[in-house]
Amino acid sequence: MRTVMVLLPTSRIERTEREAIGAARALSREWSANVQVALIAPTAEGIEGLRGRTEASSDVSLWIAAHPQLEAYSPELYVSASEQLITRARPEVIVFPSRTIALEIAPRLAYRIGAALATDVIELRAEGEAVVITKPVYGGKAHAVLVAQRFPLVLCVRPRAFDPFEGELRAGTPHDLQIACDPSSVRTQLVQRIQEDAAAGVSLEEARVIVSGGRGLGGPEGFRLLEELARWLGGAVGASRAACDAGWVPASWQIGQTGKKVAPDLYIAVGISGASQHIVGISGAKCIVAINTDPKAPIFKVADLGIVGDYRAVIPALIAELKRTHAGSSGDRPGSSPEEGR
């Protein structure tokens, strides 16, 4: 029987990881393969929460490859651990979520095991023996359909493109996999971690509402207005690449092709022209609102609702109106007033 393996270089299973499992499971059903989820982590503990949910009837089995040397992320050790897992399980297809760590190790693993690689995958299906892959190219202006007939095949699936797996995982046999770590292979070393805070304390990936700003804001002050609006809406603040490159907001706020992929219910794009490389990051949004001075801006081609106007007038008006209606209501929106949101 064929095997699709989801490789998760983490001990935290969040939506992005569950989407990778979902993608693998959908493929395996069409392709009559089984799905194995393999975690690479310093210890099998702390993942107990996940194992607690395991159930014998599940069609997805979970393996944990733990080694204390994997405490600090090291690409050399994680690539080697992945390689050892592949050698043991011999999967035809290896699926990674598109996290920065996974995106760093996936191509190195692929090269080492002589596998073909496709990144940024948004659709997967079986066609006889072959696996058919869709991936956006030219910044999302086109989609490419790729056919893989030789295995192993390594895939990185794009966040917010697949339905997350919400089922139970079954403990694999053997439960914990022994892997070897050779510290002498390590050529890179983590020196320091610098955490960047999400605006208004809401993470972009989990946010139901995102207010996002671009070059049109003209400076960092504009983002203070967006933050205030976001707090009234209980949302997060994101940005275009241009706003991040200008240094107005942290790079981790960037949304798009090479930033975060988000799927809020409501996405408000302010002073963002709507370049395809930005739009591919918000294709999961249910409702897109554009606020832009230029009625010809491409953002209006993908928006559901739009206001043509200067954000310096529009955003304060929106905040004022939210304040007014909020004061009139019973005040049942915890955390959504500016004071509580801080």
Add this chain to the structure above:
Amino acid sequence: MRIVVCLTQILDPEMPPSEFRLDPQRKAAAEGIGQLVVSIFDENALEVALQVREHILERKGAPSDPVEIVALTVGPPSAADVLRKALSLRADRAILISSEGWPPLEGAIVARLLAAAVRRLHPVDLVLCGRETGDWHGGQVGSFLAEELGWASVSFVSRIEVEGETFLMRRQSDEGWEIVRARRPAVATITNDETNVPRLPKVRDTMLAARASLPVWTIPELVEDPHTLWETSARVAVRELFIPSSSKVCELIEGETVQEKAVRLLEALRRRRML
């Protein structure tokens, strides 16, 4: 110290979607629909290399170990333009690895060719690639190259400092940044941040670069049995390309005053159960 920067020529990624066309035969964007430019992250990579050189100069005055920046591209003769761009920004040398007359390139083959060129340029201390190209978004060549060379490798780097025999690299993570120490020699794939926005060339340097003669290395010069490159490379075949359709109609909120527009927008959002 020798730094190699790998540059790719791509169709201008900022061209308007309305002018974008496909060539079904070549399974690529149609030729001539837009300008050819240096892929954006490769410009960031060159900027990082220029900054490393400047920092070393500032620190040491006249360094005993001068920094040499070599720009490399694998491509057809037209790709020489990206090398001229690199020279106009004061890369020291630029070499075209000509793929003219060979089948279409793909990541693993480009990596093998770049690795061969890096070996030929020995000693090289640092190789910089973009995190991904702006056309096919492969996100692989830098990592393949590191594997091929067996060097230290760090992905999604925005700044690099030299410290003794090591590099301190600022690497983007999902939550922010990490400082990673990498042994020499190393490969880094470069992402954007506010510190590596590409500078503009001086007019005089652009004119000089336009006249510079560019060495061309051929594929058989670099690898012994070039045909096996294509035969042995693991890859997925491209079946077709299509332009995804979008059929959204934007409801523009009208109003006499901005207050009126704000009220109506919030009403429309409530109607759609967005608030």
